[in-house]
Amino acid sequence: MQIPAPFDYVRASTxxxxxxxxxxxxxxxxxxxxxxxxxxMMKLRLARPECLVDIxxxxxxxxxxxxxxxxxxxxxxxxxxxLESAEIARLFPIVGDAERVxxxxxxxxxxxxxxxxxxxDPAKDLSTVCKVLGAQAVxxxxxxxxxxxxxxxxxxxxxxxxxxxxxxxxxxxxIRARSGSAYEKVERRVGDWAVVAAGASVTLAxxxxxxxxxxxxxxxxxxxxxxxxxxxxRGRHPGEDLFVEAGRLAALASDPVADQRGPVDYKRHxxxxxxxxxxxxxxxxxxxxxxx
Amino acid sequence: xxxxxxVNGKDITEEAEPRVLLVHFIRxxxxxxxxxxGCDTSNCGTCVVLMDGQSVKSCTVLxxxxxxxxxxxxxxLASGATLDPxxxxxxxxxxxxCGFCTPGMMLTARALLDNNPHPDExxxxxxxxxxMCRCTGYATIVRSVQWAAQHPATQEETAxxxxxx
Numbered sequence: 519m520q521i522p523a524p525f526d527y528v529r530a531s532t533x534x535x536x537x538x539x540x541x542x543x544x545x546x547x548x549x550x551x552x553x554x555x556x557x558x559m560m561k562l563r564l565a566r567p568e569c570l571v572d573i574x575x576x577x578x579x580x581x582x583x584x585x586x587x588x589x590x591x592x593x594x595x596x597x598x599x600x601l602e603s604a605e606i607a608r609l610f611p612i613v614g615d616a617e618r619v620x621x622x623x624x625x626x627x628x629x630x631x632x633x634x635x636x637x638x639d640p641a642k643d644l645s646t647v648c649k650v651l652g653a654q655a656v657x658x659x660x661x662x663x664x665x666x667x668x669x670x671x672x673x674x675x676x677x678x679x680x681x682x683x684x685x686x687x688x689x690x691x692x693i694r695a696r697s698g699s700a701y702e703k704v705e706r707r708v709g710d711w712a713v714v715a716a717g718a719s720v721t722l723a724x725x726x727x728x729x730x731x732x733x734x735x736x737x738x739x740x741x742x743x744x745x746x747x748x749x750x751x752r753g754r755h756p757g758e759d760l761f762v763e764a765g766r767l768a769a770l771a772s773d774p775v776a777d778q779r780g781p782v783d784y785k786r787h788x789x790x791x792x793x794x795x796x797x798x799x800x801x802x803x804x805x806x807x808x809x810x
Numbered sequence: 811x812x813x814x815x816x817v818n819g820k821d822i823t824e825e826a827e828p829r830v831l832l833v834h835f836i837r838x839x840x841x842x843x844x845x846x847x848g849c850d851t852s853n854c855g856t857c858v859v860l861m862d863g864q865s866v867k868s869c870t871v872l873x874x875x876x877x878x879x880x881x882x883x884x885x886x887l888a889s890g891a892t893l894d895p896x897x898x899x900x901x902x903x904x905x906x907x908c909g910f911c912t913p914g915m916m917l918t919a920r921a922l923l924d925n926n927p928h929p930d931e932x933x934x935x936x937x938x939x940x941x942m943c944r945c946t947g948y949a950t951i952v953r954s955v956q957w958a959a960q961h962p963a964t965q966e967e968t969a970x971x972x973x974x975x
Contacts, residue, residue, distance in 0.1 A: 520850040527811065527828035527874045550875075557831075557870050558851060570828070572875055622940025624865045624918060625852055708939045709853075 520561035526569040530576055533685060537660050540683045543569040549685065550574075551594060551633035554625055579632070579687055582606060591689045593632025598623070600631060610651055610691060611803055612699035612717055616643040619701075622709040632686045635671070638678050641711045645672060646734040647701060649743055650717040653691045659684035669742050694730075696722040698803025700796040703736070704788050706779060712736045713779040716768070716792035720756070720800040727755050733764065733797070738789050739773035746771055747793065761797045768793040813877045817842070818886025828874045832866075833857040835873035836883060844884035844913050848942075855941030858914035859883050865921040867940070884913035887920065895958040896920050905954030907945035914941050919955045928959055 526543065530536035540547055546568035550556050559565040573579065579594035582603050589609060591600070600606055601617040620626060620643050634644045635655065648655075648668050655671040657664045657680055664679075671679050671686075680686055703715035715736035723729040731751045733744040747767040754760055774785035814823040817840060824839050836845050836859065845868060848854035852870040859868045860882035887894040896919045899905065906912045915938060922929055922937040929937065934955045935948075943951060 519847075521831070521834075522829045524827065524829055527872070529877075553872070553875065554852060554870055557872070561850065570872075574875060621852075622855075623937055624855060624858055624867055624940040625870075627864045628866055628871065 522557070522560035523563055523566045525560075525567055527572065528569065529572045529574075533576060533578060533658060533687060536571055536573055536576060536685055537683060539571045541660070543571065545682050547571055547682075549636075551630040551636075552596065552628040553633075554621070554629040555633055555637035555639070573685070579685075584693070587693045589691045589693055591631055591691070593630065593635075593686045593688060595631050597621070597626035597629045597631070597634075601626065609693055610699055612647055612650060612701045612719065612800070615701035616647045616703070616715075616717070619643065619703045619705065619709075619715075625709070631689060635689070636678055636680060636686055638672050638674075638676050640675050640739070641737040643701070643703065643712065643715060643736055646715065646717045646736040648689060648691075650699065650701075650719045650732045650734040651691045652719070652732065653689050655679075655686055656688035656690060657684050658687045663687075665690075694721050696724075696729075696804055696807060698800045698805070698807055700799035700803065702792050702795050702799075704792065711779070714738055714774070714785050714788035714792060716789065716796045718793070718796040718800040720751075720797065720804045722756075722801075722804045728752055728801075731797075733768055733793060735768060735772055735789055735793070737774070737779075738785055739775065740771055744768040744771050744793070751797075756797075756801045758798075761794045764797060765790040765794040811874060813873050815876050815878065816880040818882060826873050828872065830873045832859070832868035832871040832873045832876050832881075835876075836868060836881070839873075842883050842885050846910055846913060848910070853940075853942070854911070854914075855918065855938075856911050856914045858917050858941065860917055860921055863921065863924060865918045882917065882920075884916060887916060892963075894920065895961050895963050896923065896955065898961065899954040899957035900951075903950050903953040903957050905947070905951045907943075907947050911941055911943045911945075915943070915951055919958060922955070923959055923962075927962060929955070931956070 528539050548567035550570045550572050579592040581592040583590050606613050655666045699719040701717040703712045717734045719732045721730040728751045731748050733747050747764040769786045769790035772789040776782050813826050833847050836842050846856040848856035852867045857868045858865050861879050896916045934952050
């Protein structure tokens with residue numbers, strides 16, 4: 519039977535209240551959102567916080583709203599809400615692609631985007647999605663607000679730039695015209711972590727060439743995006759030959775480890791194949807999309 | 811700490827440590843043993859209960875986090891002697907063999923039908939994709955949920971819930 523080690527539990531009512539509680543309970547206190555990453559770690563005693571600050575009642579962090587050419591998503595937005603949002607589906611289809619293969623519908627009722635990003639597990643699908651979309655993390659603390667790119671936000675496996683007395687409050691995603699995005703994951707069974715997954719975001723120029731592209735890979739040891747693969751695509755007309763070359767470069771850049779999910783050569787093969795597939799789909803979606 | 815919640819329509823208040831998981835609170839403190847503890851790792855879904863009408867895995871929710879919320883367990887599905895259509899469906903279509911996954915399956919099905927009264931087979935399979943049946947009786951479970959969708963409770967039984975034909 520798995521039971522966490524003892525801890526104190528307090529509930530925050532607002533963001534400011536959460537700062538006060540984190541201050542009061544000191545460096546061994548931790549924020550809990552949906553709890554679907556942290557509680558399993560606590561049950562395995564891999565995490566042993568002395569106090570949990572529950573932010574499920576901080577409703578000001580549960581929102582999806584468009585602000586000019588930015589989509590703002592509150593950190594307490596649940597996976598199920600991300601999947602059901604028509605606006606997100608229209609602007610960033612990669613989110614729906616990924617959400618459909620994150621855990622299962624019941625887990626998605628609880629897990630949040632903020633919790634997922636703060637867990638900073640290298641196999642988390644939403645980390646790749648946010649990288650690919652060029653998202654920014656809004657981190658707030660008693661001293662004020664910081665805006666971080668995903669590479670600044672994620673410092674390494676299970677490590678983020680969020681200080682003990684700070685909160686990830688929001689994710690901001692830039693909305694760009696003639697853009698499309700896609701995600702595809704290979705998993706051993708429904709709801710499992712990725713063996714490998716790939717995400718891509720493509721922005722086309724008015725003449726149909728690739729103006730901007732980002733390629734992210736999940737669980738193959740790439741920090742940041744697959745920059746070599748992106749470089750061969752920029753400024754060129756999208757096409758199968760180009761996608762094949764990008765897939766090859768993405769696989770070359772990846773550095774997977776052999777584990778129970780598969781050997782290195784299989785994972786490299788997946789990185790190549792999945793990169794091609796998401797580039798095809800993201801480009802097709804960018805072509806269909808006129809509006810920004 | 812003191813934990814209060816509404817369980818199957820009844821207000822309860824009990825003492826429990828903050829580390830007590832909702833599934834243990836329900837089984838060991840409230841003695842409602844219909845919710846099962848299976849994998850402990852939010853994979854198998856036999857511990858599913860409804861929290862404010864949404865399915866949640868009670869092995870991965872602290873009892874403290876459910877304080878102030880409304881919980882429905884399998885014991886709360888029937889109203890008196892009248893079975894919930896989902897329960898009736900599992901009887902009619904032989905939706906259970908060993909019965910271990912059944913409480914979680916039925917509550918997930920209830921939440922699905924409350925949101926989507928006429929799901930197709932794919933939607934039912936997607937809804938229960940976080941539940942495992944070690945007897946592998948998925949075909950009859952899907953048919954049981956379909957039976958329930960085709961036989962919604964009458965207006966009086968659902969106490970004001972809207973039922974469409």
